[in-house]
Amino acid sequence: MQKKILGWSFFLTTLCLVSPCLAQEVQDPVVVEIVAERFVFTPSRVTVSQGSTIEFRLKSEDTSHGFLIVGTDIDVIIPKRRQGEAKVTFVADTPGSFRFECSKLCGAGHHFMRGTIEVSSTVTNKASKPDTDVGSQQ
Amino acid sequence: MDFHFNNPQEEDPKFDFHRFVLLFSHSFTDRIRFVGELELEHAMVEGLEEKGELELEQAYVDFLVTPKLNLRAGMLLVPVGIINERHEPPVFQGVERPFVDTVIVPSTWFEAGAGVHGEFGQGWRYRAYVMAPLDAAGFNAEEGIRGGRQKGSKANTRSLAHTGRIEYVGLPGLSLGTSYWYGKTTGTSFPDVKSRVLLGEVDGRYRNGNLEFRSQYAHLFLDGAAELNDTFQRTVGVSPNIAEQIRGFYLESTYFVLPYAAPRELALFLRYENFDTQYRMPTGFLPLKRFDRSAWVLGFTYYPDPDVAVKFDYSIVRNQSSLVTAPNSLNLGLGWWF
Numbered sequence: 001m002q003k004k005i006l007g008w009s010f011f012l013t014t015l016c017l018v019s020p021c022l023a024q025e026v027q028d029p030v031v032v033e034i035v036a037e038r039f040v041f042t043p044s045r046v047t048v049s050q051g052s053t054i055e056f057r058l059k060s061e062d063t064s065h066g067f068l069i070v071g072t073d074i075d076v077i078i079p080k081r082r083q084g085e086a087k088v089t090f091v092a093d094t095p096g097s098f099r100f101e102c103s104k105l106c107g108a109g110h111h112f113m114r115g116t117i118e119v120s121s122t123v124t125n126k127a128s129k130p131d132t133d134v135g136s137q138q
Numbered sequence: 139m140d141f142h143f144n145n146p147q148e149e150d151p152k153f154d155f156h157r158f159v160l161l162f163s164h165s166f167t168d169r170i171r172f173v174g175e176l177e178l179e180h181a182m183v184e185g186l187e188e189k190g191e192l193e194l195e196q197a198y199v200d201f202l203v204t205p206k207l208n209l210r211a212g213m214l215l216v217p218v219g220i221i222n223e224r225h226e227p228p229v230f231q232g233v234e235r236p237f238v239d240t241v242i243v244p245s246t247w248f249e250a251g252a253g254v255h256g257e258f259g260q261g262w263r264y265r266a267y268v269m270a271p272l273d274a275a276g277f278n279a280e281e282g283i284r285g286g287r288q289k290g291s292k293a294n295t296r297s298l299a300h301t302g303r304i305e306y307v308g309l310p311g312l313s314l315g316t317s318y319w320y321g322k323t324t325g326t327s328f329p330d331v332k333s334r335v336l337l338g339e340v341d342g343r344y345r346n347g348n349l350e351f352r353s354q355y356a357h358l359f360l361d362g363a364a365e366l367n368d369t370f371q372r373t374v375g376v377s378p379n380i381a382e383q384i385r386g387f388y389l390e391s392t393y394f395v396l397p398y399a400a401p402r403e404l405a406l407f408l409r410y411e412n413f414d415t416q417y418r419m420p421t422g423f424l425p426l427k428r429f430d431r432s433a434w435v436l437g438f439t440y441y442p443d444p445d446v447a448v449k450f451d452y453s454i455v456r457n458q459s460s461l462v463t464a465p466n467s468l469n470l471g472l473g474w475w476f
Binding site: 035038039040042043044045060061062063070071080081082083099105107108109110111112114116 | 161163168171173175195196200205215223224225226228229255257259261263307308309310311313345400401403443444445475
């Protein structure tokens, strides 16, 4: 019985010590701030490793825009200038190229508003700084 | 939508519902899209009178292939200058568009054509189109090539023009661009005249905090201007005195005053413009100095919402003529977009 209690105590102690690290690795997302403005997203290209979780923080410099990642169910409205930001999380679990674009008709050049998320096949288990065309605003 | 009150010196003031625009968009698939823009200018279209215009400014299909290379065909906006592709009223300062974007770059400049567009990466992107050419029969001394737009209406394509733009949008708040238009002119009135138009342009916008600056320079070369003037003289009896070079530029600074809680905003602006549609004349023709103009435009825009703009400005226009004065103008405007 004592051995069982000792065994359980050791297991639980180990779990308590290790779990914050596990939690940190899983939960810490990579933060990418994107500014939307007729008719551009800045940055418009984000590169991360497979396994990363990206938290997009989306702001507008003018009207409200949409942020749609094609092929996913992510489609949010970015509020108008000075009216806050939208946050959306994208789990980069599949390598490849993912297009994002404005999904709310915003003017004559609406279809110019696009960008790309490049997910490289290098698997990562921790949050790492993404590469962006113009420097991420971590 | 653009609703104006214009009061030029020595003229009666006018209310003018200048533009009523309807935008359409449809996605056939994720990679095949349609965009359309139908615009009613000056509130009405009346038969046999030049009262207003109903214009199909955009109607194209995009074929999205890769980020670097996509195809587009239909009625397209010519990718020249700051305003032409980005002309919603809350997006620019002043009740009327800058003079340079009216008489040097004839916005809204749209034409039937096809081409490619895409992004090189690092914030660089481009557009390149082949389009119907300008009709030289519409050129004149005051507004340069503006009257030569064929607007995709049974456009004569005896020759084709090409146009392109490269821009850098890689830093938040910064946009730099350069663009051109090149093509032989057409014109059923005098098919034997061989003239060519080359328009080059550079522009930039930068916003940092409460300050925004924008500037644009455009220079147009018209090869064959003398022959055009002679042909007009022979056929119509009056020479239009078309220049072989026209050019214009402007500098604008805007300060966004933020005393109000969001979303309300107030922007104060000052713009200097210098534009000359008689900049260089062909041999044997003298420039009309009344068309060598400059303007100070100062005013404000109040945004009760980022998509609604209440505008006020006063334009002080000068020219180099000792005989003809240019009218100053007080303007009020209400523009909105949704």
